[in-house]
Amino acid sequence: MLNFGTIGTSWITHSYIECAHATSKWNLAAVYSRKEETAKEFASKYADKKVALYTDLSAMAADPNLHVIYIASPNSLHYEQTKTFLNAGKHVVLEKPSCSMSNQLDELFKLSKEKGLFLIEAWRHIQEPNFKILKKSMEKLGPITGASITFAQFSSRYDKVLAGEKPNVFDLDMDGGALVDLGVYTVAAAVWLFGAPKNSIYYPVILPTGADGGGRLILEYQTFTVHLCGTKMWDSDTPSEIYGEKGTLIVPTITDVQKVTFWDPRKKTREELGVKGVDAKFNLQDEAEEHARIIESGDWDAAAVLEAHSRDVLKVTEKVRRDNGLLFPVERK
Template sequence: MNYGVIGTSDITIRFIESAQETTDFNLTSVYSRSYDKAKQFADRFNALAVYTDLNEMANSDQVDIVYIASPNSLHFEQVKLFLRHKKHVICEKPIFSNLYEWQAAFQLADENGVFLFEAARNIHAPNFKRLKENVHRIGKIRSAVLSYMKYSSRYDLVLKGEEPNIFSLKFSGGALVDLGVYPIFAAVSLFGVPKKVTYFPVIIATGVDGSGTLILEYDGFVCTILCSKIVNADLPCEIHGEAGTIAFNHIAPPTKIEYKDRLTGGTEELAIPQKELDMVYEIEAFKEIIENQDRERYEELGRISEAVLRITEEARRQNGIVFGVER
């Protein structure tokens, strides 16, 4: 399967390196607004085609699927372009700015007989699947705390009075949609769609949430999500049940998972070895869906993706966080 990439950032490098771990996934094309940057990137990874025009890339018969890692606000128009040219699309999270874009794009994918995926790598990792398989052991769930708090070097630019994309309303940025989506994807995958969503953001100078606490209410328990791009924290994630607790070290994805039995006091390590280039698992999952035309699996991923976007949109609405594409 021949693929192209849009964007030349670190996440694109990680995607390409992960794709190299799979079979039948061949990089042919690189797009950047800068020819020199695209050419340098293509040479590094032995891609033959370089583009500065997205229409030319979308028309290429050397691209079966495209990976999009551009600024968030650009995703919708770029995704639509490739779907209209009957290319499968993997779009980096957050896939879109709002539900209107999500619904329009997924309808367009169906109309053109292609697949559209959100690159939420953590829910495809083997250790997340281990977590999901074992969560029943803790009995009736009574609470959960999931966190992803990592200081962004680009926040230094904000402190200097600048507005980098990830901290800009114009580019649909902010902590919740950038890092918070990882624990939200985990929560929806593990517990389903919450009954109620409440968000308490810390708004920074650029108008986005630099940090925040998201409360997801379920029947009988609350899931608290902590996210930040302006502080660091090494908090473990925990799910608490009447029969025990599952604790894991990271949300994207876990590498250590410990089950603690409340009655016996015993502990059990549940994690298994997994590849450091963990994006390989989402790539393999998407490739299998395409090859097998697995609509059931595809639609389940779509339901999760839609629910996550519905949560972030509601959280923003409560706090008057309006992206540029919505003005």
């Protein structure tokens, strides 16, 4: 059983805790929040657990009962907090996006190896059964000719922007913006499926806050291009598709994938390839299971694959942000 502590008190942290517990491999042992009342309220949902409450990161890092720290704090805090816990001898599961800059991530992976610890970025969708089927089924397509991947989900905080406010998710000073909040899922999916692109071009919609509310991202590969659409300004039920000489693979969404369909344009037939889709309540369980397996078994090979993926994704988002002047505070110094 892996005793873990959490940083961050949003819905994603609750979801990871529930899904981690569902694997029977994790045990919530500590919660951090800057305010004691917030920590108490958050931990009260897990009254069956003996949960230590912390408002001081150094004290939490010194807790000998903790094996792993799950970090889901605001993006701008990821680098320093991860560094603190790696130095304290804790494995870290880090919510996306990992860091603001590639050199920060390089430093953290270097530190994790020196300490003999795992640092794993939490990409839920690449661990889903149907996403794995999607990747394996690409062999049915023959030579790839292109792809289109969409993740468009309206955020209530967009209305706050329209009202003149500056919520964290749309604030460059908090390392925010739609690309690194939601669009990064499309980048991660494309890189996992096709590898690192040779070039990338982003066409963002810039909000009054200075951050991007969404945009179109083109990834260029040797013989094809991939079109990504990620936005928090509107909803869309547009499916994601991969095109090949022999047909098309279709998924209704790029996360929480409920089915995988192969369309044969010559036979005019549809073949259902997927398994039963993930339960929305437990959509982080597959990744929590894999995180535990890697840490408990010491699977450094699997960790190395995930590390390379994290590096490649960050290189794309970092490049296209800078190309468009979407700079975070650490980049303006």
